Amino acid sequence: MVGPQARREAVEIFRAAAECSQRRACGQLDIVRALIRYQPRPTRFAEANERLRLRELATERRRWGCRRLHVLLEREGWTVNSKRVDRIYVEEKLRVSRRRRRRRASAAARVLLDAPRRGNETWTMDFLQDALASGRKLRTLSIKDAYTREMLAIEVDASLPAPRVVRVLEKLRQQRGLPERIVIDNRTEFTSKTMDQWAYENKVTLHFITPGRPMENGYIESFHDKFRQECLNEHWFLTLDDARKTIEDWRIDDNQVRPHSALGYKTPEEFAAGCANAESTKRFPHSHSLYYCGDLSLLNSNPDALTCPD
Numbered sequence: 001m002v003g004p005q006a007r008r009e010a011v012e013i014f015r016a017a018a019e020c021s022q023r024r025a026c027g028q029l030d031i032v033r034a035l036i037r038y039q040p041r042p043t044r045f046a047e048a049n050e051r052l053r054l055r056e057l058a059t060e061r062r063r064w065g066c067r068r069l070h071v072l073l074e075r076e077g078w079t080v081n082s083k084r085v086d087r088i089y090v091e092e093k094l095r096v097s098r099r100r101r102r103r104r105a106s107a108a109a110r111v112l113l114d115a116p117r118r119g120n121e122t123w124t125m126d127f128l129q130d131a132l133a134s135g136r137k138l139r140t141l142s143i144k145d146a147y148t149r150e151m152l153a154i155e156v157d158a159s160l161p162a163p164r165v166v167r168v169l170e171k172l173r174q175q176r177g178l179p180e181r182i183v184i185d186n187r188t189e190f191t192s193k194t195m196d197q198w199a200y201e202n203k204v205t206l207h208f209i210t211p212g213r214p215m216e217n218g219y220i221e222s223f224h225d226k227f228r229q230e231c232l233n234e235h236w237f238l239t240l241d242d243a244r245k246t247i248e249d250w251r252i253d254d255n256q257v258r259p260h261s262a263l264g265y266k267t268p269e270e271f272a273a274g275c276a277n278a279e280s281t282k283r284f285p286h287s288h289s290l291y292y293c294g295d296l297s298l299l300n301s302n303p304d305a306l307t308c309p310d
Helices: 003-020 022-030 034-035 049-058 066-075 080-093 162-176 194-201 213-231 242-257 268-283
Strands: 122-131 135-144 150-158 181-184 207-208
Touching: 003 022, 022 034, 049 066, 049 080, 049 194, 066 080, 122 213, 135 162, 135 213, 135 242, 150 162, 150 242, 162 194, 181 213, 194 207, 213 242, 242 268
Parallel strands: 122 181, 181 207
Antiparallel strands: 122 135, 135 150
């Protein structure tokens, strides 16, 4: 008799055989009576409908772990400890295992790039390949802001040559401007004259990683792992239009709903909005206190002039 449940069963068997009280049975078996009479306190999350909600969330987000599911539960108003969510996550067997590639350790030291310090400073860009239900090849071009983790665009088509890449970048330039540099690998689409001319005309630095070292572009590689696990492997694309719509919906969901651990479990749009507010406060620290206090001619481009005359 090791566990509490086994001790409770032993007391019940002894009582049935000896026809005695619970107190006497506990005394004969040297079992603390409080263990037999203990009743677990009911909690809100222990009810069947709360467990069902966790299973529903895990079914909708099969590749999300218990930490991100716990964030979603808190957003919905549940008050539950993260360790309890983890235990129930294991009890319900919601974890989806995946095959990991065997990697060989490199003898050379890894060269780390400087981390971005603000939004729209560094973008990362790369291709990913998949297939339609008919077997037709499918390519995606992913463009990501390395600082805010925003997924700026995912272009989907059977072929994505260099002019198509430039067209996507031009569309982003009109929407939000261009970064200082773009981290890319050595594919022919990125090393082409078309791409080089576009970067020169727009004063964008193309930072090529070392051939054979994708870890130097770790931001986009990490995203592609989640993109394949949570989107490409979870859907069956019938046509290109179907793939474009599904992937675009997933991109919006990733920016607006998915908690990112690197951002303190905020969404990329929440993090970007916070950075924009902080930058605005830094540039205009007294903008909330500006008021008319004298001759308007005293207000000019000099910040020191934005004061009241003595």
